[in-house]
Amino acid sequence: MRKLLYFIPALIMAGLGAAFYLQLGKDASVVPSALIDRAAPEFALDPIEGHDRPGLASADFRGQVTVVNVFASWCLPCRAEHPLVMALAERDDIQVAGLNYKDKPEDARRWLAELGDPYDRIGADQTGRVGIDFGVYGVPETFVIDRNGVVRFKHVGPLTEEHVRKSILPAIEALQK
Amino acid sequence: MTRRLLIALALLLASPALAVMPDEVLDDPALEARAREVSKELRCLVCQNQSIDDSNADLARDLRVLVRERLVAGDSNDQALEFIVDRYGDYVLLKPPVQANTLALWAGPAVIFLIAGGILLVRVRRKTPLSSAPPALTADEEARVLRALDPDRQERD
Numbered sequence: 001m002r003k004l005l006y007f008i009p010a011l012i013m014a015g016l017g018a019a020f021y022l023q024l025g026k027d028a029s030v031v032p033s034a035l036i037d038r039a040a041p042e043f044a045l046d047p048i049e050g051h052d053r054p055g056l057a058s059a060d061f062r063g064q065v066t067v068v069n070v071f072a073s074w075c076l077p078c079r080a081e082h083p084l085v086m087a088l089a090e091r092d093d094i095q096v097a098g099l100n101y102k103d104k105p106e107d108a109r110r111w112l113a114e115l116g117d118p119y120d121r122i123g124a125d126q127t128g129r130v131g132i133d134f135g136v137y138g139v140p141e142t143f144v145i146d147r148n149g150v151v152r153f154k155h156v157g158p159l160t161e162e163h164v165r166k167s168i169l170p171a172i173e174a175l176q177k
Numbered sequence: 178m179t180r181r182l183l184i185a186l187a188l189l190l191a192s193p194a195l196a197v198m199p200d201e202v203l204d205d206p207a208l209e210a211r212a213r214e215v216s217k218e219l220r221c222l223v224c225q226n227q228s229i230d231d232s233n234a235d236l237a238r239d240l241r242v243l244v245r246e247r248l249v250a251g252d253s254n255d256q257a258l259e260f261i262v263d264r265y266g267d268y269v270l271l272k273p274p275v276q277a278n279t280l281a282l283w284a285g286p287a288v289i290f291l292i293a294g295g296i297l298l299v300r301v302r303r304k305t306p307l308s309s310a311p312p313a314l315t316a317d318e319e320a321r322v323l324r325a326l327d328p329d330r331q332e333r334d
Contacts, residue, residue: 034266041264102235128239135264137222137236 033135033154040068040149041133045123049105051112056097056123061149065175067168068143069119070099070131073111075139077158082115084159085142089118094172098122101131101139144171196233196241203245212245215257219244220269228271 035041044057060066069085071078089096098119100108105124125131134143137156144153153171155163197216203209213230219240221232229237229244240261247257261269273279314322 034262034264128236129243132236132239132243133264135266137265 033151033156035135035143035151036154038151040143040145040151041130043123043130043133045099045125045130048100048103048108048112048122048124051105051109051117051122053098053117053119053122056099056121058149060095060097060121061145061147063147064095065093065147065172066095066097066145067172068097068099068134068145070101070134070136070139070141070143072101072103072139073107074103075101078140079115081140081158081160082118084161084164086116086118088164088168089120091172093176095120099130099134099136100124101136102126102128142168144168144175146175196229196231196237198238201238201241201245203249208245208248211254212241212248215244215248215254216241218258218271219261220271222265222269 040058040061042058044059045055047053047055056068067085067088071082071085085096088094096118098121100122102125108122108124123130128136134141135154140158142155142159143151146152152175153167155167159168197213203212216230217228219229221227221229221234221237221240223234223236224232227237229240244257244261247260248254252260258270267274273282275283
């Protein structure tokens with residue numbers, strides 16, 4: 001019985017090792033969203049001045065699955081992920097909405113003209129208040145919102161093909177059922 | 178010498194640069210003091226290990242302004258904190274709240290202390306030394322040690 005006690009330190013080390021191993025490769029800078037499985041915040045944003053897309057309000061989430069992409073012309077990673085958002089917009093079972101975060105209308109317009117406009121609706125969040133309501137802390141961010149306006153998935157940072165394939169598309173498909 | 182002394186004095190008097198901009202500061206000093214208190218508890222999510230009171234990040238500034246707005250609107254400190262936590266989750270709090278999923282964090286040190294204390298107490302009660310002292314030397318061994326320490330001794334004997 002006493003001899004067994006000598007194994008306790010080894011067991012504790014093994015336990016710690018396993019716990020650390022499981023955490024390995026996780027990005028510690030990603031903050032879990034407080035919004036998952038909660039209704040998206042109430043808001044109504046004007047369109048980008050002089051751009052021919054309607055604005056965005058929480059009421060627009062009703063009735064269809066929406067991908068909300070938070071972007072800005074000053075945000076370099078947004079440029080990198082943009083082709084993936086364009087590809088998402090080709091699906092006809094979802095609505096792709098943009099949240100133009102703290103951007104100047106003329107800059108946003110030029111950016112969309114250069115790279116293409118994948119958004120069905122764009123809300124211009126010039127003060128960043130709606131961004132705060134959404135818990136945005138690093139642009140770009142991407143949300144998947146269900147037909148009832150409940151946030152189901154959030155991705156922080158630029159999307160990659162792998163993110164789209166492994167998390168965004170499965171999240172969308174799960175909501176289509 | 179005086180010059181050095183003056184520089185040292187000036188450095189002592191210098192206050193750390195604050196991230197809070199003059200245009201953010203509220204007119205009511207009592208409210209401003211509360212805003213500072215709330216801001217110190219909130220993490221800047223962009224830099225992650227600074228409070229929004231210390232951070233120069235844009236988002237930190239927005240959150241500072243928001244906290245002040247809530248306080249002016251009549252929120253208590255806790256309500257203002259809750260407003261931000263509602264949006265960003267518990268992670269924005271620099272001091273994690275005591276709740277089910279943080280129990281190990283808060284109770285861990287106390288539990289370890291109790292276990293270690295318990296073991297120590299049992300040990301002391303039993304009067305078993307933690308490491309047993311080496312057995313005493315026999316007379317023969319003692320003589321050999323003395324010889325080794327003082328080779329002249331043998332000749333004198």
